[in-house]
Amino acid sequence: MRFLLPIAILAFCTIFFSSSITKNQVAKNALVVVGDEVPTLPDSPYDYENDGFPEHLLMTNWGENDSTILDVVTNDGATLGRVLFYDEILSANENISCATCHKQERSFADDTRFSEGVNVDTRRNSMQLNDLGWTNRAGFFWDMSQHDLKDMVRLPLQDENEIGLTDLEGVINRMIATDYYPELFEKAFGSSTISMDRIQMALTQFISAMTTFNTKFDQVQRGDAFFTAAEETGFHIFEEACGMCHTDGQSFMLPIFNGNTNDALNSTPFLFANGLPIENNDIGAGEWSPEHEGLFKAPTLRNIEKTGPYMHDGRFENLEDVMKHYNEDAVEDGWGGVPAGGFQFGDEESDAIIAFLKTLSDDTFTTDVKFSNPFESGVVDVEKPNQELTTSVYPNPTNSWTAIYFENPSGRKAEIVVRNIQGQLIRKMSTNNSQLNIEVSQWGAGTYILTIKVGNLISEQKLSVN
Ligand code: HEC
Ligand code: HEC
Incomplete structure (x- = not known):
């Protein structure tokens, strides 16, 4: 993950990093739109606090287990951590969160060999996050190059291909402008100040609460x-x-x-x-x-x-x-x-x-609501098979830009993923509109596959760049 350099498509970056587009101010021709979502949280927080290492596991083959968990987990701290873990607002393009690659139903691993990052697929398989609090300092990542959980949750945040939080000040301003963060920070830390250190602490608390002692x-x-x-x-x-x-x-x-x-x-x-x-x-x-x-x-x-x-x-x-x-x-x-x-x-x-x-x-653990996505409404959608989305792409072929048009009458979040013909990820975008204009002049000639998804409606289109 740390070794991948993003394929910088500059024209895009300037559009996507642009902090002048806020969530309430949707540009007319809709290049980028941010979901207007607010987390749904219980009136009093779920219970995340740890009762200590379970007694039935205390004696191990290695002798007594005197491990201590790194951070004291508080219910309000972990609640904030949960929101941060799922919130796409933290990412450069506002379309990725920890949960993009760490899925609850997979014990917070991913179901694919490599995960889709901001620009390219990750270099290694995403790891499950259960029971990490108790192994703090043993070593993190597949090569164990990291030794402190609190330190290491910062890395995906700042990794340009993961969360891509490169403009901390911009992101903090975005967070301050939400209806929910000031209050969540206040509850967790006693004041509404938002800092990288607090973000790390809250994420670490949320992850530290992830234990699987009910097997x-x-x-x-x-x-x-x-x-x-x-x-x-x-x-x-x-x-x-x-x-x-x-x-x-x-x-x-x-x-x-x-x-x-x-x-x-x-x-x-x-x-x-x-x-x-x-x-x-x-x-x-x-x-x-x-x-x-x-x-x-x-x-x-x-x-x-x-x-x-x-x-x-x-x-x-x-x-x-x-x-x-x-x-x-x-x-x-x-x-x-x-x-x-x-x-x-x-x-x-x-x-x-x-x-x-x-x-x-x-x-x-994998179904516990306290670890689930607070940005999804509590109502569970009955899973419906994907249906065809009506889409068109014009001009196509093109050598400069093209527009993707699709049905999206209720302004849901539409996700557009571009891959080249070898299946490599080129770009991921989202909008709440029914049109997305994209600049392709830097992509190189060839055929690209666009996947457009709105809810359970999906369409695949070919785009020729010449
Ligand atoms: C010499 C040490 C060693 C022994 C013995 C060993 N493993 Fe492993 N195991 C590893 C290492 C190291 C990895 C990760 C390797 C990698 O990804 O390159 C691993 C990975 C795994 C994984 C995949 C984990 C994941 O999250 O993808 C499973 C499952 C597994 N081992 C099961 C077993 C079983 C079952 C046995 C006994 C039959 C066993 N291992 C014996 C060291 C060992
Ligand atoms: C684009 C996909 C992606 C995103 C987004 C992502 N991760 Fe990861 N995560 C990975 C991959 C891949 C690894 C393994 C990296 C390696 O070993 O080089 C990993 C490893 C980890 C580990 C180490 C687990 C262990 O057992 O050593 C932790 C902890 C972790 N991620 C937490 C997070 C947090 C917290 C976030 C959000 C701030 C996040 N990740 C966002 C892909 C992702």
Whole structure:
């Protein structure tokens, strides 16, 4: 993520970064429009406060777990964090939020191999965000190059391809102008002042409240449920073959790191190689520590059933593919944690491991309203199949600009995504109007695919640039 330079399409940037367009002031020919949404929040905040690390997980195979959560989570702080997490107003183009790549139903991972960023797809697979509060300082990102959760939530905010919050002052002014932020900051921090530091603290509190202690595994540990025979078998094989990296026997989070630690190398014991051949030139931790080339974070396996595709580059679509890797496809990686040629479990054992992994799923977490998008009304839409949107693009072919026209009588948010013929993301835009003019002179000759989506109406159009 940090390594991707955005494809700067200057003409566009000047339009999209322009702070002169406010949410109430929609230009006539509608180049950019911002959603006029206000979050719906409960009268008294949901309960996010942590009751401490659950007792049934306190004793781990690694000894007593004396982890402490980084920030004290308050209900008002986490509520503000929730709004920030879902609010597109923070992004340069006002069309992206943390939730664009971190989806609740996926335990806050993404359902695609790489996520669509502001300009290009991310370089690595988006990571799930459950249970991170308790692993603070162990290391974040696939290469564990970050060591403090509070520090690291700033990175996606400022990454030009993620949230792209490059103009902090402009964004803070936008936030002050909303009906909701001054009050939310006041409640969370005692005054309505908005600062990057407070934004980080609130996001960290929201993420720290994301725990998955309602899995079947937890119920078994508490004596409230029993494993099936397959799950039990899977658990034992797991402890022997996988547990040394995917610790810690009891909680399946990262080893809790209680040391002090800005010393980056302190966290290397938790970096591993698992027999994957290097692809896409991604050498993981080798990028910040040459002697750790090829090592990656072994992420928590809590909610793993929901977070596919898997591995740092999302190369495996499902858990069966992951098990095929550990079973037979692993290659010599020079670290010896997973034998070349895999563990050779056989089908029955592989299935048992998968059955066990599924006991680590917490459905209450992925459906809990307190982690859901406050900008979506509480009414759940019955899912309807996508229907065709009536659209036209003119002029087409073009070499300078074109206009996209579509039905949007009630002024809903229309999303327009442009990809080239190889499927690479070129541009993402949104408007609440029924027309969007776009400048294409910098795109290069070729065919582009425009996807226009308004609610559940969708249309795909080809655009030729000559
Ligand atoms: C464009 C997609 C995208 C957006 C937007 C995005 N992320 Fe991420 N996030 C990623 C990817 C990809 C990774 C893995 C990056 C890597 O390892 O290099 C990641 C990793 C993380 C991690 C590390 C998790 C771990 O286990 O180490 C955290 C925490 C995180 N993101 C929080 C956020 C927050 C908070 C926001 C909003 C301020 C956000 N992200 C916005 C794609 C995104
Ligand atoms: C030597 C350490 C090691 C061992 C042993 C190991 N893993 Fe892993 N595992 C890792 C690392 C490191 C990653 C991330 C690798 C990457 O993305 O490049 C990983 C990734 C995974 C993932 C994907 C995680 C995600 O969020 O995409 C799953 C699932 C998984 N391992 C399951 C298992 C199972 C099941 C076993 C035992 C059969 C096992 N692992 C054994 C180190 C290990």
